[in-house]
Amino acid sequence: MPLWFFVFLAALSIISALGVVLQRNPVHCLLALIVTLMTIGVLFIGLGAVTVGFLQIIVYVGAIMVLFLFVIWLLNLQAMPANSGHLALKLLGAIGAAALVAELFAFFTQVPATAPPPANPPADYGSVSQLAIALFSNYLIAFEVTSILLLAAVVGAVALARRAPADTEPRIAQTETRAAKSEGW
Amino acid sequence: MALELLIGAIKAVVVLVLILNVAAILLWFERKGSALMQDRIGANRANIFGIGKRLGLPNLGLINTLMADALKLFTKEDFIPDGADKFVHGLAPFLALFPVLVTFVVIPFGDVITIMGRTIELRAAELNVGALYILATIGIGVYGVALAGWSSNNRWSLLGGTRATAQMISYELAMGLAIVAVVVTYGTLDLQAICRAQGGVWFGFLPRWGILVQPVAFLMLMTAGMAESKRVPFDLPEGESELIAGYFVEYSGSKQAVFMLTDFAEVVLVSVLVTTFFFGGWQIPYLYRDGFHFPWGSIVALPNVAVAILGVVAFLLKVLLFCWLQIVIRWTMPRFRYDQLMRLGWKGLLPLGLANVAVTAVVVVLAGV
Amino acid sequence: MVPASYFLILSALLFTIGVAGVLIRRNLIVMLMSIELMLNAVNLAFVAFSRTFSSADGQVIVFFVMTVAAAEAAVGLAIMIAVFRNRETVNADELTLMRW
Numbered sequence: 001m002p003l004w005f006f007v008f009l010a011a012l013s014i015i016s017a018l019g020v021v022l023q024r025n026p027v028h029c030l031l032a033l034i035v036t037l038m039t040i041g042v043l044f045i046g047l048g049a050v051t052v053g054f055l056q057i058i059v060y061v062g063a064i065m066v067l068f069l070f071v072i073w074l075l076n077l078q079a080m081p082a083n084s085g086h087l088a089l090k091l092l093g094a095i096g097a098a099a100l101v102a103e104l105f106a107f108f109t110q111v112p113a114t115a116p117p118p119a120n121p122p123a124d125y126g127s128v129s130q131l132a133i134a135l136f137s138n139y140l141i142a143f144e145v146t147s148i149l150l151l152a153a154v155v156g157a158v159a160l161a162r163r164a165p166a167d168t169e170p171r172i173a174q175t176e177t178r179a180a181k182s183e184g185w
Numbered sequence: 186m187a188l189e190l191l192i193g194a195i196k197a198v199v200v201l202v203l204i205l206n207v208a209a210i211l212l213w214f215e216r217k218g219s220a221l222m223q224d225r226i227g228a229n230r231a232n233i234f235g236i237g238k239r240l241g242l243p244n245l246g247l248i249n250t251l252m253a254d255a256l257k258l259f260t261k262e263d264f265i266p267d268g269a270d271k272f273v274h275g276l277a278p279f280l281a282l283f284p285v286l287v288t289f290v291v292i293p294f295g296d297v298i299t300i301m302g303r304t305i306e307l308r309a310a311e312l313n314v315g316a317l318y319i320l321a322t323i324g325i326g327v328y329g330v331a332l333a334g335w336s337s338n339n340r341w342s343l344l345g346g347t348r349a350t351a352q353m354i355s356y357e358l359a360m361g362l363a364i365v366a367v368v369v370t371y372g373t374l375d376l377q378a379i380c381r382a383q384g385g386v387w388f389g390f391l392p393r394w395g396i397l398v399q400p401v402a403f404l405m406l407m408t409a410g411m412a413e414s415k416r417v418p419f420d421l422p423e424g425e426s427e428l429i430a431g432y433f434v435e436y437s438g439s440k441q442a443v444f445m446l447t448d449f450a451e452v453v454l455v456s457v458l459v460t461t462f463f464f465g466g467w468q469i470p471y472l473y474r475d476g477f478h479f480p481w482g483s484i485v486a487l488p489n490v491a492v493a494i495l496g497v498v499a500f501l502l503k504v505l506l507f508c509w510l511q512i513v514i515r516w517t518m519p520r521f522r523y524d525q526l527m528r529l530g531w532k533g534l535l536p537l538g539l540a541n542v543a544v545t546a547v548v549v550v551l552a553g554v
Numbered sequence: 555m556v557p558a559s560y561f562l563i564l565s566a567l568l569f570t571i572g573v574a575g576v577l578i579r580r581n582l583i584v585m586l587m588s589i590e591l592m593l594n595a596v597n598l599a600f601v602a603f604s605r606t607f608s609s610a611d612g613q614v615i616v617f618f619v620m621t622v623a624a625a626e627a628a629v630g631l632a633i634m635i636a637v638f639r640n641r642e643t644v645n646a647d648e649l650t651l652m653r654w
Contacts, residue, residue: 001556003556006556006560009576010560010564013564013568014564014567014568014571017568017571017572018571020571020584020588020591021571021572021574021578021579021584021588022631023577026581026583026584026633029583029584029587030587033587033590034589036568036591036594037590040568040594040597043561043564043598043601044597044598044601044616047561047601047602047604047605048605049601049613049616051613052597052601052613052616052617052620056594056597058622059582059621059624060565060590060594060620060623060624061629063624064590064623064624064627064628067627067628067631068583068586068587068627068631071583071631071634071635072583074635075583075635075638075644077581077583077586077644079627079634081583085582086647089578090578091563091578092577093574093577093578094574094578096573096574096577097571097573097574097577098570098574099572100569100570101566101567101570104563104566104569104570105563105566108559108562108563108566109559109563110567111561113563115649117607121605121608122608125608125610125611126613130610131610131613131614133610134610134613134614135614135617138611138614139614139618144604144617146618146621146622147611148565149621149622149625150621150627151625153624153625153626153628153629154628156632156633157628157629157631158632159632160629160632160633161631161632161635161636162634163639173644
């Protein structure tokens with residue numbers, strides 16, 4: 001990946017990440033996050049991890065962000081007013097974040113990985129087959145447990161978000177319900 | 186390096202121009218074709234100083250659809266509704282168009298062509314994870330519609346946008362499973378390799394097209410593709426009799442033209458995907474790289490350039506056939522109700538797709554392919 | 555070729571912006587978005603290291619992190635919907651029922 005391309009993508013991702021944190025309208029924050037996620041996906045692809053890069057776009061941008069968008073609509077969140085108070089909290093938060101980044105900088109510039117990565121990784125590096133082999137041999141248990149985790153998440157999300165059964169009792173007569181059920185598909 | 190970049194750029198431009206032209210032809214075909222199917226005449230008035238009429242030619246509505254409508258759309262006032270989010274409202278049509286156009290770069294529209302000793306592959310981007318790329322770009326296509334519906338500050342367009350988004354993400358899964366079944370059958374994500382694997386014959390005469398191996402996946406991809414592009418019978422989001430224009434009711438002028446273009450470009454996209462995965466893409470039965478090898482024994486040798494051009498023409502004809510099929514389906518079937526649509530997607534296509542992938546995987550492992 | 559430490563620095567910056575988002579913003583959804591940002595920064599670091607050592611393990615971990623992030627986002631948003639239904643707000647400052 002040429003250096004200028006990396007610098008461009010890095011600048012884009014940092015600007016959009018700042019947009020996520022600083023925008024007032026939640027939908028604008030979402031759009032900025034989409035830009036950030038796509039930039040990171042492109043960085044993955046540039047690093048040779050092609051499968052993970054595309055998966056990032058399919059899963060994060062294509063699915064999770066749509067979920068966020070739906071919830072923003074459902075809750076009808078409006079743009080927040082300009083001065084929402086708590087200036088001291090925000091200042092302290094910013095100072096804390098700056099301290100964190102300074103510490104991380106100090107650490108990462110000394111990491112042995114300052115050497116450039118090996119110029120030619122193996123031919124099938126980052127391919128679907130390599131990822132699949134690793135998933136189904138070394139990490140099989142984690143893979144299966146993750147599927148159960150997803151099932152638990154789906155069940156949990158539906159259970160938490162649905163209305164209480166008392167709210168959804170149909171107010172139409174029983175006969176009408178039966179007639180409506182026999183139509184359609 | 187610069188020459189490769191130039192060749193890539195030329196291929197990309199060729200693909201783009203091809204797609205836009207096919208979309209324009211489809212627009213005309215939809216108007217005249219639907220008129221034929223509905224036993225009426227269709228557009229036949231617009232003309233340029235009556236030239237066609239003086240020459241005695243029938244007015245086929247070409248000027249009407251391709252020139253007059255385009256001029257009308259581009260010169261209309263472009264308004265943004267009161268209280269709408271200006272930035273997002275302006276961005277949404279292009280956000281809808283971009284993923285559709287960008288998907289075409291990985292589609293192979295021909296085999297290799299050898300010009301002046303340099304072998305050029307006839308696809309705009311030589312990506313060896315083409316199927317994954319297609320799934321990614323189809324996933325991004327949701328946002329244009331969603332944001333168009335939301336940013337218009339109009340409850341009908343919000344309703345249309347929400348319905349469209351829910352429909353698109355539901356049928357994305359069915360499309361993904363159909364593509365996964367094809368990928369499992371051919372063992373590769375590379376679209377050019379999938380097309381090439383559909384060459385050759387079985388039993389001496391049957392072309393090895395994907396539809397013979399994966400008929401269920403073909404039906405799923407066709408259905409899910411039409412649902413993704415929100416065409417009838419899945420056009421409840423833009424239900425013309427209910428929500429007027431659904432999610433793009435507050436758009437006029439060139440932005441509406443962009444949405445219309447997206448609609449037709451998606452028709453072409455679905456046709457192209459079906460052709461590539463199930464009908465051999467650019468493959469003509471019995472045509473190999475050096476000429477025709479007929480099953481009855483005769484061999485017709487052809488130069489490489491002729492074979493490549495025949496492949497491209499065959500690809501275009503197949504794509505046009507499936508576009509025509511989608512238009513015929515549009516003007517034949519009534520619209521699905523929303524709950525029927527969702528039921529079909531989640532309770533019909535999704536289990537069918539999973540079962541298809543499971544059966545395919547078992548067969549592939551047992552056959553040792 | 556870009557050295558791996560550049561990617562790590564970018565990852566650190568994105569992570570910090572995510573942390574700042576969680577600390578500064580009061581809207582629950584934006585806080586969840588900042589958490590997603592942090593997860594992605596970590597993913598970037600993993601992929602950078604995976605490339606440095608030419609192993610697929612980093613990418614497998616990224617795969618799992620993505621999956622877990624999806625599950626967590628779904629459940630988090632469901633919790634937010636439930637909270638909104640009861641409290642009519644997603645502002646973290648107004649959810650103070652359990653403060654003394």
